[in-house]
Amino acid sequence: xxxxxSDEHTEDVKLSIRIKEQLFSAQSEFQRIDVLDSRxxxxxxxxxxxxxxxxxxxxIYHEMITHVPMAVHPHVEDVLVIGGGDGGVVRELIKYEExxxxxxxxxxxxxxxxxxxYIPEIACSLNDERVEIFHEDGLRFIRSQxxxxxxxxxxxxxxxxxxxxxxxKEFYGNCYNALREDGIMVNQNESPFYTEEAFQCQRMHKxxxxxxxxxxxxxxxxxxxxxxxxxxxxxxKKYHPLEDLNAVAWKLKGIRTRYYEPRLHxxxxxxxxxxxxxxxxxx
Amino acid sequence: xxxxxSDEHTEDVKLSIRIKEQLFSAQSEFQRIDVLDSRxxxxxxxxxxxxxxxxxxxxIYHEMITHVPMAVHPHVEDVLVIGGGDGGVVRELIKYEExxxxxxxxxxxxxxxxxxxYIPEIACSLNDERVEIFHEDGLRFIRSQxxxxxxxxxxxxxxxxxxxxxxxKEFYGNCYNALREDGIMVNQNESPFYTEEAFQCQRMHKxxxxxxxxxxxxxxxxxxxxxxxxxxxxxxKKYHPLEDLNAVAWKLKGIRTRYYEPRLHxxxxxxxxxxxxxxxxxx
Numbered sequence: 001x002x003x004x005x006s007d008e009h010t011e012d013v014k015l016s017i018r019i020k021e022q023l024f025s026a027q028s029e030f031q032r033i034d035v036l037d038s039r040x041x042x043x044x045x046x047x048x049x050x051x052x053x054x055x056x057x058x059x060i061y062h063e064m065i066t067h068v069p070m071a072v073h074p075h076v077e078d079v080l081v082i083g084g085g086d087g088g089v090v091r092e093l094i095k096y097e098e099x100x101x102x103x104x105x106x107x108x109x110x111x112x113x114x115x116x117x118y119i120p121e122i123a124c125s126l127n128d129e130r131v132e133i134f135h136e137d138g139l140r141f142i143r144s145q146x147x148x149x150x151x152x153x154x155x156x157x158x159x160x161x162x163x164x165x166x167x168x169k170e171f172y173g174n175c176y177n178a179l180r181e182d183g184i185m186v187n188q189n190e191s192p193f194y195t196e197e198a199f200q201c202q203r204m205h206k207x208x209x210x211x212x213x214x215x216x217x218x219x220x221x222x223x224x225x226x227x228x229x230x231x232x233x234x235x236x237k238k239y240h241p242l243e244d245l246n247a248v249a250w251k252l253k254g255i256r257t258r259y260y261e262p263r264l265h266x267x268x269x270x271x272x273x274x275x276x277x278x279x280x281x282x283x
Numbered sequence: 284x285x286x287x288x289s290d291e292h293t294e295d296v297k298l299s300i301r302i303k304e305q306l307f308s309a310q311s312e313f314q315r316i317d318v319l320d321s322r323x324x325x326x327x328x329x330x331x332x333x334x335x336x337x338x339x340x341x342x343i344y345h346e347m348i349t350h351v352p353m354a355v356h357p358h359v360e361d362v363l364v365i366g367g368g369d370g371g372v373v374r375e376l377i378k379y380e381e382x383x384x385x386x387x388x389x390x391x392x393x394x395x396x397x398x399x400x401y402i403p404e405i406a407c408s409l410n411d412e413r414v415e416i417f418h419e420d421g422l423r424f425i426r427s428q429x430x431x432x433x434x435x436x437x438x439x440x441x442x443x444x445x446x447x448x449x450x451x452k453e454f455y456g457n458c459y460n461a462l463r464e465d466g467i468m469v470n471q472n473e474s475p476f477y478t479e480e481a482f483q484c485q486r487m488h489k490x491x492x493x494x495x496x497x498x499x500x501x502x503x504x505x506x507x508x509x510x511x512x513x514x515x516x517x518x519x520k521k522y523h524p525l526e527d528l529n530a531v532a533w534k535l536k537g538i539r540t541r542y543y544e545p546r547l548h549x550x551x552x553x554x555x556x557x558x559x560x561x562x563x564x565x566x
Contacts, residue, residue: 006299010323011301012300012301012321012322012323013298013299013300013301013323013324014298014299015296015297015298015299016289016296016297016298016299017295017296018294018295018296038295039295040293040295040296040477041296057476060555193340193504193506194323219504221476221502221504221510221511221512221555222511223476223510223511223512227504227506227511228504228505228506228510228511228512229504229506229511257556258555258556258557259555259556259557260555260556261555261556263553264550264553264554264555266549266550266553267547267549267550267551267552267553268550268553269550270546270547270549270550270551271547272343272504272541272542272543272544272547273540273541273542273543273544274541274542
């Protein structure tokens, strides 16, 4: 028997992965959650039919959304992760001894339990004693926070469906207020390639530029995501993403990675001409 | 009616693109050639069922394989393109006034004619008076050349099928001999992500490292190719890909591009940790 899972990248493009077995499927209060097993990508987490992560390449996304700001900010103690119920971002964060508290705001408790069971090598990070999980709406959670975090990581799926509120100007303003005076916010910023996503990417960047004094976009090669060219937003109150990189300090921590290295820090901010033009239009 | 073209990335992964119309299909002496039309990628050139180029993102591949060496070598006059019957590489090369002669060795005359007819905005470059086309086997053509080119661009499809000979150590040795004493060779070097391609990528790099004194690999975000993470090999007798970049000289030429810019030159050589490890294994 042949079984294929197809992730729709646009109405006219899809990536299909041969599936060995469907390991789990259920409807939570918020979304349908599936776990599939594949030979090429290992286990695959799917939400409402969209590919969320694969065991083969999740390290790229999670390393890039975490270590880029961590190599810039000189001393992160308190971190907020919005989304991130799979534990991937937290797995990278707990490699830093100086971090003393991580709040994870993941709306869907079923998602966390499914990840604990089916991708334990990622989700077991959530058991770290510094981690506190809140099953709340991120938009509501952030409203009541002021001057509290050094780093906020917005690990939200996409600007449609339940996470929609996490892409509004109000939300980014609340993140700004929740950060300390030298805080950094990083968000997944979609892909610049397909027309519909490029528009989302531009809109997100516009709203962040209107909120933070320092904003730069960086990129990674992420094969399982649409177009494989994925962007992240770096928004900051004080630190510059390139000028304030402290490569030596980061290397001294002895953190093991498979994608990120300070050696490629500047390169990931050097965007292709067509991407620069897309973003400049709203700057 | 729904019509989809699927490009097999591995046995277990495929990218599918909705097709508006099949514009052309024929078997040449060497391969089956198809031209498809799609909404998302525009026209698509397919050889033996494999996606060769799409109108939407061919600029990324052709700019990156051409302008990276051209921004390093101080004075390129004679160029050899192996493969490249679609005219994409030549379109980028003829932007340089200092280039006086371009030999294109494309085995399959039908491919050239199909491109002239169906993707004329790319293939019309082949009409430039500096271009000479040879319908020969690249491996045989190069054997008789010595000390003749400043730049060789190996725009070969992949290490299977008719182009197989273009990936051997003998071939790279012949390219070395065909280059002048400060010549540069650039090749498409496959993707590092999927296991089978990563192996090809490693093998190619090994053979080039054994032939040229200076070898570095660089990358681009190429959405229509497997994994979207595409590598190129930069092999050189004298010039270093980073130290000998002359960004000012390149900018002064006033060449318009949509992906490459000297601003991102260093960044494209900064490979992710797992790719560096893959290549270091054979260095």
